[in-house]
Amino acid sequence: MAQQSDPVRRAGRIMWILVWALGLLMLTWYFSRQLDQQINPNRQVQVLSSNSMVLEQNRYGHYxxxxxxxxxxxxxxLDTGATQMAVPQAVAARLELPVGAPLTLGTAAGQVTGYRTHIKSLSLGPFTLYDLSAVIMPSQSEEILLGMNALRRFELIQRGSQMTITYSGPEQ
Known part of the structure; x- marks a missing residue:
């Protein structure tokens, strides 16, 4: 009798371990999605019309x-304090952006060397912009700073934790 219960007991233990492992895996997945949503709540932007959309602030107050x-x-x-779009080096390499002439950039962290580049198209919600200049800069970030050379084509209205972005037409 004792010999027959050992395989059953062992199978029971294995099943409990599998249940706990699956539970931990599901909790990890759930909380990972929650954190991602808090960092970028605009994975699917809220489009109001063909020329207007709304973005939600993330938990740090950024858009x-x-x-x-x-x-x-x-x-x-979105960085209204940036003159140009700024693409981190690793992102630029992944996007295979052309690396142009070097230039010295003044950032919040001081002077850095960046490189001119060109973006053929940029899509954000219902908007697509073409032929934008940008800079490639050393950064550990994965986000592209959307500077004023792109944002000046829009009207930005912030109310509370939302920003409404409306296309105002091509550059004058």
Whole structure:
């Protein structure tokens, strides 16, 4: 009798271990999705019309949004304090952006060397912009800073934790 219960007991223990492992895996997946949603609540932007959309602030007070550069998925960080779009080096390499002439950039962290580049197309929600200049800069970030050379084509209205972005037409 004792010999027959050992295999049953062993199978029971294995089943409990599998149940606990599956439970931990599901909890990890759930909380990972929750954190991702808090960092970028605009994975699917809220489109109001063909020329207007709304972004939600993330938990840090920033406006991040998923979009595309040259038809590749990226994450944008809206930065009204940036003159140009700034692409981190690793992201630029992944997007195979052309590396142009070097230039010295003044950032919050001090002077850094960046490189000129060109973006053929940028898509954000219902908007697509073409032929934008940008800079490639050393950064550990995965977000592309969406600077004023792109944002000046829009009217930005912030109310509470939302920003309404409306296309105001091509550059004058």
């Amino acid at each position: 991040l949004a998923s979009g595309e550069v040259n038809q590749h998925p990226v994450v944008f960080l």
